[in-house]
Amino acid sequence: MRKHYAILLVSIVIFAAAVRFTLAPNLHLEAREDVLLFQLWGYSERLHGLTNAYSADVGHPFFRNVPLPNYLPPYLYILYANDWLRTFLQPGSDIGTTLASVIAKTTPIFFELGTILLLAAIVRRKAGERWALITASVYAVLPPTLFVTAGWGQVDTVNTFFMVLCVWFLERRQHLWASVAFTVAFFVKMQSLALLPLLIYEIVRYGNWKSILRTVGAGFAAAILLTAPFLLHGKLLDVLSVMTAAPGSYPHPSANAFNVWWLFSGGHWLARSDMETILGVPMVKIGAVLFFAAVAFALWFRHRVKHPDVLWLTAAFLAFSFFMFPTQMHERYLFPFFALLLPAIAAHRPARWLTAALSITYTWNLLVVFIIITHDQGRYGTPGLLLGNFWGGSFIVALLQVALYVGMGVWFWKMLHQRRTP
Secondary structure, eight states, X not given: OHHHHHHHHHHXXXXXXXXXHHHXXXXXXXXXXXXXXXXXXXXXXXXXXXXXXXXXXXXXXXXXXXXXXXXXXXXXXXXXXXXXXXXXXXXXXXXXXXXXXXXHHHHHHHHHHHHHHHHHHHHHXXXXXXXXXXXXXXXXXXXXXXXXXXXXXXXXXXXXHHHHHHHHXXXXXXXXXXXXXXXXXXXXXXXXXXXXXXXXXXXXXHOOHHHHHHHHHHHHHXXXXXXXXXXXXXXXXXXXXXXXXXXXXXXXXXEBOOSTGGGGTTTBXXXXXXXXXXXXXXXXXXHHHHHHHHHHHHHHHHHHOOOTTHHHHHHHHHHHHHHHSSSSEEGGGGTHHHHHHGGGTTTOHHHHHHHHHHHHHHHHHHHHHHHHHHHTTTOTTOTTOBOXXXXXXXXXXXXXXXXXXXXXXXHHHHHHHHTSOO
């Protein structure tokens, strides 16, 4: 059986890779501004030096007023390598080619394949080989994973891999490595912060002061290693400026995320400020209070429910809450939810229905935003940009996603009430 399992798992990974690398060269499936921006940043790093990425003008002859990178160093290293590979494989070529797009998508695709293997290994230990293969297959064909990575050309799968790795280490009580994995996830995309409450809870609950210091020290050591070239060249302030500038960069109730705040947007995501008030309280503060309430509920759930999957359920709920309540959320910030919930589908039927339903509504969310972005190429960012048919389209999707979130909360509440999983 073990031999057959290995053959089937490798077949799933090969199939997943084939589908993704078939989609990757199709430039009409990607948001060109995003992918070109990644390529321009890599071009600038190679032209001006890696550690000057946050300060040097891109200087490309055909592109003006290119924004400086808003990613932390780890992904800049990948972009630097991408541009080096582009010039090596296609000397004299410029950015924007099909080859450059495929190269830009290759690293995220590899991490997605790695996530498939990681999920299979996790589930195999918990539920056996059959469910491991089912879980790997589901993640391999989920529409959001195919579209975001191989189509759109985004990098959310990279931090998702390390978020899954973090929870896996927590499950094994390897808190030091969990801290390292979380730090890498955070430095790839800061939205991974959603996992921090669970990480802190596990470290404090199961550690003593010595182990806590070691775990925190490991996280700081990982941060230093990840930013070492910038530290050695006196560019630490550049890195910190990216961190501090992230909150408030899109000061709107919702930046295309069909969540609670999208219901208040009217479809004009750039026309309203999250400092506008509801009953005298700014939306941004209401969102923060709702999120921290969700965190408290999640940690209470983690503390009270005794089940091998409780960490995965808690992590998925935190990821969903982070998408649902804080203002300024992008549509792609829900992406890690699926990988964090899938290890629980073997033992929890509601998790299967939630995965299926949310994959449909979330894909709709992604497609609506993608169509508008590609349709408005060259003027993306225009104040008052209207995303499609609000009342007949995006409002309904947002309402469905809010309903699914409430349904997940009700499911968790029942589990809390019963002190066991149904």
